Amino acid sequence: MIDQPHLDEAALAELRDVMEGDFGMLVDTFLADSRARLRHLHQLLEQKDSDQLAKTAHSFKGSCINMGATHLSKLCAQLERAGKAADLSAAARLLDGVEAEFAEVASCFEQL
Amino acid sequence: MSGEFSPSQTLNSFSGSAEPSRLRILVAEDNKPDRMILCALLQKLGHEVFEVSDGTAAVDQFHEVDPDIVLLDAMMPELDGLSAARQIKSMAGERLVPVIFLTALTDPKELARCLEAGGDDFLIKPFNRVILDAKLNALDRMRRLHQALAEQVDQVRQKNEQMLAEQKTARRVFDNIAHTGSLDAPNIRYHASPMSVFNGDVLFAATRPGGGSLVFLGDFTGHGLPAAIGAMPVAEIFYGMVGQGFGAAAILREINAKLRRILPVGMFCCGAMLETDSRQGLVRAWNGGLPDAWLLRGSGERVAIPSRNLPLGVQSAENFSTSMVVFQVTPGDHVLLMTDGFPESANEQGELLGESGVRQVLAGLRSPADAFDALMLRVREFTGQPEAADDLTLCCVAIPELEQARPSTRKPSDAEPIGPADWQCVYEIRERTLSEFNPLPLLLHICMEVPGLRSRSGEVYTLLSELYNNALEHGVLALSSDWKNSPRGFALYYEERQRRLSDTDGHFIRFSLSHESRDPGGRLRVICEDSGAGFDFAEHSARASKTRSIPGSSYAGRGLELLRRMATHFHVHGEGNRVEIVYDWEPGREDDD
Numbered sequence: 182m183i184d185q186p187h188l189d190e191a192a193l194a195e196l197r198d199v200m201e202g203d204f205g206m207l208v209d210t211f212l213a214d215s216r217a218r219l220r221h222l223h224q225l226l227e228q229k230d231s232d233q234l235a236k237t238a239h240s241f242k243g244s245c246i247n248m249g250a251t252h253l254s255k256l257c258a259q260l261e262r263a264g265k266a267a268d269l270s271a272a273a274r275l276l277d278g279v280e281a282e283f284a285e286v287a288s289c290f291e292q293l
Numbered sequence: 294m295s296g297e298f299s300p301s302q303t304l305n306s307f308s309g310s311a312e313p314s315r316l317r318i319l320v321a322e323d324n325k326p327d328r329m330i331l332c333a334l335l336q337k338l339g340h341e342v343f344e345v346s347d348g349t350a351a352v353d354q355f356h357e358v359d360p361d362i363v364l365l366d367a368m369m370p371e372l373d374g375l376s377a378a379r380q381i382k383s384m385a386g387e388r389l390v391p392v393i394f395l396t397a398l399t400d401p402k403e404l405a406r407c408l409e410a411g412g413d414d415f416l417i418k419p420f421n422r423v424i425l426d427a428k429l430n431a432l433d434r435m436r437r438l439h440q441a442l443a444e445q446v447d448q449v450r451q452k453n454e455q456m457l458a459e460q461k462t463a464r465r466v467f468d469n470i471a472h473t474g475s476l477d478a479p480n481i482r483y484h485a486s487p488m489s490v491f492n493g494d495v496l497f498a499a500t501r502p503g504g505g506s507l508v509f510l511g512d513f514t515g516h517g518l519p520a521a522i523g524a525m526p527v528a529e530i531f532y533g534m535v536g537q538g539f540g541a542a543a544i545l546r547e548i549n550a551k552l553r554r555i556l557p558v559g560m561f562c563c564g565a566m567l568e569t570d571s572r573q574g575l576v577r578a579w580n581g582g583l584p585d586a587w588l589l590r591g592s593g594e595r596v597a598i599p600s601r602n603l604p605l606g607v608q609s610a611e612n613f614s615t616s617m618v619v620f621q622v623t624p625g626d627h628v629l630l631m632t633d634g635f636p637e638s639a640n641e642q643g644e645l646l647g648e649s650g651v652r653q654v655l656a657g658l659r660s661p662a663d664a665f666d667a668l669m670l671r672v673r674e675f676t677g678q679p680e681a682a683d684d685l686t687l688c689c690v691a692i693p694e695l696e697q698a699r700p701s702t703r704k705p706s707d708a709e710p711i712g713p714a715d716w717q718c719v720y721e722i723r724e725r726t727l728s729e730f731n732p733l734p735l736l737l738h739i740c741m742e743v744p745g746l747r748s749r750s751g752e753v754y755t756l757l758s759e760l761y762n763n764a765l766e767h768g769v770l771a772l773s774s775d776w777k778n779s780p781r782g783f784a785l786y787y788e789e790r791q792r793r794l795s796d797t798d799g800h801f802i803r804f805s806l807s808h809e810s811r812d813p814g815g816r817l818r819v820i821c822e823d824s825g826a827g828f829d830f831a832e833h834s835a836r837a838s839k840t841r842s843i844p845g846s847s848y849a850g851r852g853l854e855l856l857r858r859m860a861t862h863f864h865v866h867g868e869g870n871r872v873e874i875v876y877d878w879e880p881g882r883e884d885d886d
Contacts, residue, residue: 192419199333199422211326239368243397244326246418 192249235264321351348372389439493520542615552606589661591625634685717807745880768825827868
């Protein structure tokens, strides 16, 4: 896979401008929200609920796009497709990838 | 996830939007970071934002928030965006509340589904301030346009309802004056829209006190209220005068005079009058400006009755002609009257049916009795409309068997009202009044107060009018009726009459009327004097009887003959400017003139 930046700098600059003083709160919310989603995704995988898995991955994808986490959003999209295809083994593999990329994104945000 | 609702307003000075309009925006988005970003964007754009976290909450809050625009995440737990959009659209009713879907979807099919669910637009993540602003402005313009349009439609509807209500009220007033008369008689068939009076069409029919019937079809210029207003006096004159025993000519004259007085220039009434007299087997017809009327004989013969006169309300009383075409008819013959809505019916190509179209239908008839149905069918076929238009009136009168045509059992003087039977009066008109005022209706009215005499109104009117016309034209104006024996002289006569009427200084016409009751009936004595130089009745009578064999000629002579025939006694005094008649009458006898 081509090495991509974890966060889109232009998107971040736009977000800062829009959110002004609330930018920090937005980041905290995103991180907390995402951790909750990741836990939820693992549960769904155990429960083999591929349908809900696809939906949660879709929703996760949306906030990743808005937060400038472009590569993470692409991984979420792949996970969503695996869920839709009810391909649980692929989903398990992709979820690990999402988990790893999120850790990178989170550390980027924490360094800001 | 619970529904959050927090009206977060910012009145900041941000002015990135070209349109200053501050919108109330309801946002439903379950994804918290996305919701934060979106609300911050909207507030920056100067809008008032109300946020909830799922579709159910959006539906619940809809009425309270009363938003201008709704932003819905397409995929939400509880109620998904598509279902929420449907509910919100139905709650908004006739209002346009634009719905924008928020979505990370990129599949074109999924996006299309959003719009099919009633979404007006969609906003794809990541949210972009410029695009969001542009979409909001576009939808706001659409929303306001829709609102303005809805208000206009509403106004138009209200105006229309008001107009219809007013028309109904007016219609009731009109119906009180212009009841259907004898239009429901078995020998009359007609088509007239219930609201036709507002298209200027009127149709009246009445049975004459002495038997026979009168039918009047009129078509006023113009539409709506102006056309309807003219219909009122016409109805009143028609029914009033028929009831008093007047014939077609007198009624036409009166309608013409009235309309000429009250209608503005350029407004008039095309009309046709039909007088049937089944005792004598006669139909008299007058057509002023309507399409050809038709006499359809049982034998198959068809006779057109074209317009030979100007419409009513155009000509002065002096120039107005009430000469009627007379036909000998037998039971089974039919007469058709129609307004120009009939030949002017247009088909989808804009072609007119035309009078030739009418002729075609009539030529194809097997029996005149089929004429009415055939013509109505033709119009429906031609126009392709199941209902004929409002301005199309058709009336078909069948000449009835004698029995059917008997005067209604309503005795002319229903239950003999109490009234003056023994009286005398003198009525004199002088000077300019002679040229401006017709005393006949007033004199007739006085006579008609006599119990029982109303049944003879036709004869009394004839007596009075002959005396009056004689006194005015040959006495006061000293006109010679000889002139009227040629067409050129006829015109000259009326020109001269008009001229001399403008100078009536020192002249008078005096009526002395008296009535005494007898059993049965009574005796009416009328003395008519005028200020003229006199008139040689003896010579005139001689000449009149000489030319009597030529029907229609010698108009004045015919009048004198009438007087002689109807009156019990007829005396000419002095120089011929004092005429006395005695008229003995009995009630219940049939009036004939």
